[in-house]
């Protein structure tokens with residue numbers, strides 16, 4: 001059965017009109033759903049005839065919460081969510097003073113193969129639909145009893161490898177009839193799929209593009225990210241400049257610091273040189289150890305020294321606070337330990 005969350009307003013209007021009912025009902029149905037009512041029979045201002053037709057054709061499609069973990073250290077929640085086909089994904093909610101942020105997954109697994117990431121260890125299972133990604137936000141809102149005001153597409157999956165579903169998700173999450181979350185409160189993270197970055201730029205969203213760079217040159221990047229064999233740093237930086245020229249938005253570069261791999265002061269100098277003059281911000285992330293890759297994070301002192309080089313060279317830099325590390329909140333780790341448990345590993 002179709003998930004009604006996969007439809008945008010025009011599509012639902014069309015469907016309702018085609019079923020012989022008034023198309024303005026579409027907006028009323030979405031009012032209920034996006035306010036957290038997921039049962040057609042509870043939609044009191046909708047005629048019974050339409051409620052029955054909707055119930056016969058659609059499910060309201062929010063995933064089931066299988067597990068919820070709360071960090072001891074901060075206000076981070078991690079949810080394991082199960083879709084109707086039994087697939088599991090993870091979603092992280094961070095509660096800040098200024099509002100609630102969610103980090104959503106866009107694919108089940110991932111085929112990009114980044115060596116520091118647990119999401120990719122079992123490859124990609126399938127894309128998530130727009131409605132399934134929306135379902136993560138709705139399930140989390142329902143559970144925490146509060147509104148999500150920031151969305152980060154940085155969970156399992158490469159968002160630009162699932163372009164049509166992800167852009168439809170962006171449209172609905174941003175729309176007034178949907179979740180009405182401002183585009184400037186949305187961040188999309190990519191490992192650098194150059195043609196899709198350009199396509200996204202052409203769509204003129206005002207979202208923040210976060211690019212996983214993780215290296216100051218192609219040689220190191222290729223050791224960490226197979227996608228670097230396909231697109232060079234020069235091509236990625238060109239696509240970033242194009243994104244900036246189209247949107248006037250600052251790019252965020254994500255840089256996972258791995259001890260002995262990409263964390264030397266020379267690496268910091270090289271990174272500063274290639275980013276010089278670009279409207280950008282660097283987010284340094286002490287790497288999360290994934291057992292298989294043998295990576296470890298640099299010392300606090302080395303992280304501070306790396307950051308200081310960038311700052312001295314005029315590159316705006318922050319070191320990301322590690323949130324929820326006691327609940328495996330890093331990308332893909334929790335889903336993986338859950339799946340291992342199920343398999344009895």
Ligand code: SF4
Nearest residue numbers: 110112114117120157
């Ligand atoms: S970091 Fe992102 S793109 Fe790379 S493997 Fe993990 S989920 Fe995929």
